[in-house]
Every structure is written in structure tokens, then in C-alpha cells.
Amino acid sequence: MxxxxxxxxxxxxxxxxxxxxxxxxxxxxxxxxxxxxxxxxxxxxxxxxxxxxxxxxxxxxxxxxxxxxxxxxxxxxxxxxxxxxxxxxxxxxxxxxxxxxxxxxxxxxxxxxxxxxxxxxxxxxxxxxxxxxxxxxxxxxxxxxxxxxxxxxxxxxxxxxxxxxxxxxxxxxxxxxxxxxxxxxxxxxxxxxxxxxxxxxxxxxxxxxxxxxxxxxxxxxxxxxxxxxxxxxxxxxxxxRQGPAVLDSSATGPLAPLPASLVAGLRSSGAVVVDVRPVAAYASGHLPGSVSIALRDQFASWLGWVVPAGAKIVVVREGDQDVADVVWKALEIGVETIVGELDGGVDAWAAAGHPLARTRLVDAADVDTAGHIVDVRQTVEYTAGHVPAAQHVELGSVAALVGDMAQSATVVMCGHGERAATAASLLERAGQRDVGIVVGGPWDWAQAHGRPLATGTDRPTAAAT
Structure with missing residues (x-):
């Protein structure tokens, strides 16, 4: 204007x-x-x-x-x-x-x-x-x-x-x-x-x-x-109200490189491994129990939403991802507990003899409505159009409701795949197995199958929204 x-x-x-x-x-x-x-x-x-x-x-x-x-x-x-x-x-x-x-x-x-x-x-x-x-x-x-x-x-x-x-x-x-x-x-x-x-x-x-x-x-x-x-x-x-602490270059500089042995110890003591790599890279191999939050514009919101406040955080990233983007997005919402990043990434973890977990990727066209589908988008998105019979659990509620969701052969979907990957990682972190991440969203499914999406809340939701 x-x-x-x-x-x-x-x-x-x-x-x-x-x-x-x-x-x-x-x-x-x-x-x-x-x-x-x-x-x-x-x-x-x-x-x-x-x-x-x-x-x-x-x-x-x-x-x-x-x-x-x-x-x-x-x-x-x-x-x-x-x-x-x-x-x-x-x-x-x-x-x-x-x-x-x-x-x-x-x-x-x-x-x-x-x-x-x-x-x-x-x-x-x-x-x-x-x-x-x-x-x-x-x-x-x-x-x-x-x-x-x-x-x-x-x-x-x-x-x-x-x-x-x-x-x-x-x-x-x-x-x-x-x-x-x-x-x-x-x-x-x-x-x-x-x-x-x-x-x-x-x-x-x-x-x-x-x-x-x-x-x-x-x-x-x-x-x-x-x-x-x-x-x-x-x-x-x-x-x-108190005033955020004044930051200097040490607060926003490179993350400490942590060897696999130290990361293993931090995990055992309750630290959360946050994997910021793209969904496909995360799915192909990641530290068991890590939380997938792809580094994109919305990274800060989901970091603050799904990682417990005050938890120590270890970052896993790809070499071409700018660590400053991770640190600044965290600082912007008051997350100051990143202790470092896995030195050498997942390759170094595997080379040290530690296991990697993998998560299957599912094309939207291959989603079977007879299976268990969880849609983790916001309520307004879900009601606007979703795959028929999909259970609705907002991503922000997954950690709290994971006990009610424990089933086999679950596929998780959102609009594109990033939130679905976060939800899948939370389910796996809670012990659920055979979780799939849908690549794409409901409209991709509708186009592939030539079927309309359901609208409104046509089935009970598990989301505490």
C-alpha cells in the first residue's frame, strides 16, 4: 500500500x-x-x-x-x-x-x-x-x-x-x-x-x-x-519482559562438532537429535529416535512445538545446509540448548558401528484408503479436503497422543511431506514400527485416483485441538 x-x-x-x-x-x-x-x-x-x-x-x-x-x-x-x-x-x-x-x-x-x-x-x-x-x-x-x-x-x-x-x-x-x-x-x-x-x-x-x-x-x-x-x-x-540476552558471535557461530561416541552418550542421557536434512535423506538413513524437522521457512515453529522446552539438542545436517539458518531460527524462538552437531553426519555414525534406521516413502498415488492413514495438517487444512477415512491428528498433538495412535502399517501425510516426516519420526521415537511418509498430499492422491476428497470432519478426530 x-x-x-x-x-x-x-x-x-x-x-x-x-x-x-x-x-x-x-x-x-x-x-x-x-x-x-x-x-x-x-x-x-x-x-x-x-x-x-x-x-x-x-x-x-x-x-x-x-x-x-x-x-x-x-x-x-x-x-x-x-x-x-x-x-x-x-x-x-x-x-x-x-x-x-x-x-x-x-x-x-x-x-x-x-x-x-x-x-x-x-x-x-x-x-x-x-x-x-x-x-x-x-x-x-x-x-x-x-x-x-x-x-x-x-x-x-x-x-x-x-x-x-x-x-x-x-x-x-x-x-x-x-x-x-x-x-x-x-x-x-x-x-x-x-x-x-x-x-x-x-x-x-x-x-x-x-x-x-x-x-x-x-x-x-x-x-x-x-x-x-x-x-x-x-x-x-x-x-x-525480562529482555532476551544480548548475543555475540559465540552464540551464533559454528556448532561444536560432536563425535559419534559423544552423541551416543548424549542420546542416552536424554538429548534430542534433530535431523534437519530433506525428507528423502532422512528416510534413507537416520539415527534411531531422531526427530525429523526439515530446514525450511517453518523450521522454527515446529522445533519449538515438538521438541520439549529445555531439552539438549544435537543437530544432524547435510554439508550444504547453512548451520547459521538452524541456529538463528532456534534463537528467534528462544531455543538456546543446541549443544552441537554430529561430526561427519550419518556416515560417521554408521562408520562408528552405530545402527541407522530407515523410513519408507510412499507415493501419494499408492496410498490405500483401506490402510491406516494419519493426516497431520492443521484442522482448517484437513476440513478443506482430505483422503477419505484418514484419521486427523494435528502434528502438534502427535507426541501427546502417540499412545492412542500405536498401530501397525501407518502412513502419515500432510501437504507435501515435511510435516509427515516429523510426525513419522515422533511415532518411531515412541516405538512404533512400519511407518510410512507420504510424498505429496491429498490433492496428489485425488488426482492420481480420480476421486474427490472428503471435506469437513467426516470421522472422529484424535487431535486435541
Whole structure:
């Protein structure tokens, strides 16, 4: 969307979030909701010849750790955040209506509780004319962010606060740009396929929540749209309140190379081996009991979701996979327990006399509906179309429900194969044998067999969603 000021969006496709670099017109910038992985933010600032002078956080319970403390340390940035958040580090605490003069621009703090109870939006005005608003997890494109992160006893209250906050934002002039943090792909959560930015006028016409005729209709619609979310979300609010530790090169440098003998000992003492190789490589041979989480945009979400918090982690990767991508994605969600990587990979493990496990790959065309099929996609994906008779267990629930799923000859499917591989690895880790990973998804099956997919929930689900 066009605006009268220069705003550069830096999108994390994996977590589904955007942070923003606001050009203040004097060679400096304000960054809104910076992630802990600042590489893309700093690169964009260099490209635009901007010095980061301010960092603003809209709320504590984001689905990532904030990079504001790091920017204060490295760049001398002033941190702007809600006074109600009681942050334990140096910052300028703002309350509703407080204004910060940034050269020719004015930023006004707007209390927009609902997603969290200390949530602020930041309205940017140029010569008293509103040009855009950073809405964080309040108004998002086509929806509003979830109000249940502070627990079930607060959900209804926060949903009603979200209603009031959205009505307040909707009263801004129609051309006002809307710059949300949460977007498509965020479990915080936004409709799939939504645009990243919008305007107030566009949201008034297209956002179904803004069309709700009253508060109760709004609350029912918002709560009815919620899917599941990773448990690690609940750990990040306090981490962000305290302020994530400042990182140096030692925290983000190469992983310690661990010989097979040491990895064997770590496994015996409870460490989790996370295999980040592509699905085919994992299936052809992996350490028994390892967890497959292919290194891709969504790696961080699933790492935080399926690996127990605080567990020591040993990484297995291929030589051409950038270890920095593994480390930064983990740090971004607060996982700081990676102790190293298997030196020499699976070849070194086998050469040391240790066994390798293998998992069969199944082409979508060969999936037999008479067998036991487990679909591990999110509920909204499953209800949109699935192989008939497929049992639904969201990937995030597999570890908790594995005892109820123990059967022979199970094939696991998702949309492409990566989540299926993670689920299969969790089943194998729990002792199940003869597990297959479907390469492809339900639409591949339907095309191969010339049969329609089932929709809705046509059979009981085992997912605790």
C-alpha cells in the first residue's frame, strides 16, 4: 500500500510476521517489532543508508523473541514499549495517547488491548495527518490476532477488548495504512493467503470481524476462528519482559562438532537429535529416535512445538545446509540448548558401528484408503479436503497422543511431506514400527485416483485441538 512516508517491510515467511523499518527522513529509522534475528533488518537499513535510532515493540506475547534489546546494545537505539508491560530493561514506557516526536513525524501510542493486555499500536502522523498505524497483533489483514494467549480464564475478556480496539482503529481515516506484525502463516493468527498490509478503508469493506453488528457476534466469530498454537508461545512473554540476552558471535557461530561416541552418550542421557536434512535423506538413513524437522521457512515453529522446552539438542545436517539458518531460527524462538552437531553426519555414525534406521516413502498415488492413514495438517487444512477415512491428528498433538495412535502399517501425510516426516519420526521415537511418509498430499492422491476428497470432519478426530 502507498503511504506518504517510507516504510520498508521485512517479512519472516516462516513465522508469518513482518517487522517494519520507518524512514524518519533524517538518515535514521524506527524499527517496529524487530525479531531477534536482525540480519535482514540490518541489511535493509544498510541498503537504505539508515541508522536505527528507535525500536518499538507492540506487545510482549509475540511468537518470537524481540530484537529490541539487541538493537539498544548494538546501535544505541531507544526502545519504545508499553509502560504496562513492566519491562525489566531500559526503555521509554508509553501509555495511551503518549506521543514521540521523530523529526517531522509523530508517533502516538494507542492502547489496543485484546491480543495481549498491554498491547500498543503506533499511529504515525505527518504534520498532524495520520498516514499509517503499526497494529501489531490487534487489527490484522482480514482478521484480528488471537486473544487466548494469556489463558482460558482471560480469553473472553480479551476478545471483548479486541472488539473495542478494532472499533477504535476502524475510526481512523480511511486512507490510513495498516501495518500489522502478524500475517499469513502466523499461528497468532491470520487467514491464509492474506496480504501483509492494508488500509483502514479496505479493512472496513473486507474484514468480516469489522462487519460484526455487535460485540457478541464479534467474539463468537473471533473465538470460532482460532486454531491450535505451539506451547512455546507461553514462554515468550516473560522472556520478552525480562529482555532476551544480548548475543555475540559465540552464540551464533559454528556448532561444536560432536563425535559419534559423544552423541551416543548424549542420546542416552536424554538429548534430542534433530535431523534437519530433506525428507528423502532422512528416510534413507537416520539415527534411531531422531526427530525429523526439515530446514525450511517453518523450521522454527515446529522445533519449538515438538521438541520439549529445555531439552539438549544435537543437530544432524547435510554439508550444504547453512548451520547459521538452524541456529538463528532456534534463537528467534528462544531455543538456546543446541549443544552441537554430529561430526561427519550419518556416515560417521554408521562408520562408528552405530545402527541407522530407515523410513519408507510412499507415493501419494499408492496410498490405500483401506490402510491406516494419519493426516497431520492443521484442522482448517484437513476440513478443506482430505483422503477419505484418514484419521486427523494435528502434528502438534502427535507426541501427546502417540499412545492412542500405536498401530501397525501407518502412513502419515500432510501437504507435501515435511510435516509427515516429523510426525513419522515422533511415532518411531515412541516405538512404533512400519511407518510410512507420504510424498505429496491429498490433492496428489485425488488426482492420481480420480476421486474427490472428503471435506469437513467426516470421522472422529484424535487431535486435541
Amino acid at each position: 502507498e503511504s506518504a512516508v517510507q516504510v520498508h517491510a521485512i517479512v519472516d515467511e516462516g513465522l508469518g510476521n513482518s517487522c517494519y523499518l520507518l524512514d524518519l527522513g533524517d538518515g535514521s529509522a524506527l524499527v517496529v517489532d524487530p525479531p531477534r534475528d536482525l540480519r535482514a533488518v540490518l541489511a535493509r537499513a544498510r541498503d537504505e543508508n539508515l541508522r536505527i535510532r528507535f525500536a518499538a515493540d507492540t506487545h510482549l506475547h509475540a511468537d518470537f523473541l524481540s530484537g529490541a534489546v539487541q538493537l539498544a546494545h548494538d546501535q544505541g537505539a531507544t526502545v519504545l514499549a508499553s509502560a504496562a508491560g513492566r519491562r525489566a530493561f531500559a526503555h521509554r514506557g508509553l501509555r495511551d495517547g503518549d506521543q514521540v516526536e521523530l523529526g517531522g513525524l509523530t508517533v502516538t501510542a494507542l492502547a489496543t488491548t485484546g491480543h495481549t493486555d498491554e498491547h500498543l499500536s503506533f499511529l504515525v502522523s505527518d504534520a498532524d495527518r495520520p498516514v499509517g498505524v503499526f497494529t501489531g497483533g490487534s487489527l490484522i489483514v482480514g482478521s484480528a490476532a488471537r486473544p487466548d494467549l494469556l489463558g482460558p480464564d482471560r480469553t473472553d475478556e480479551l476478545a471483548r477488548a479486541q472488539y473495542a480496539s478494532l472499533r477504535r482503529l476502524a475510526a481512523l481515516p480511511g486512507p490510513t495504512a495498516v501495518w500489522p506484525t502478524h500475517g499469513a502463516g502466523s499461528f497468532c493468527s491470520a487467514p491464509p493467503g492474506a496480504e501483509r498490509t492494508s488500509t483502514i478503508a479496505h479493512e472496513l469493506v473486507t474484514n468480516p470481524l469489522l462487519a460484526a453488528p455487535d460485540e457478541q457476534t464479534f467474539v463468537d466469530a473471533l473465538l470460532g476462528s482460532l486454531g491450535s498454537h505451539p506451547g512455546y508461545f507461553h514462554l515468550l512473554g516473560e522472556r520478552n
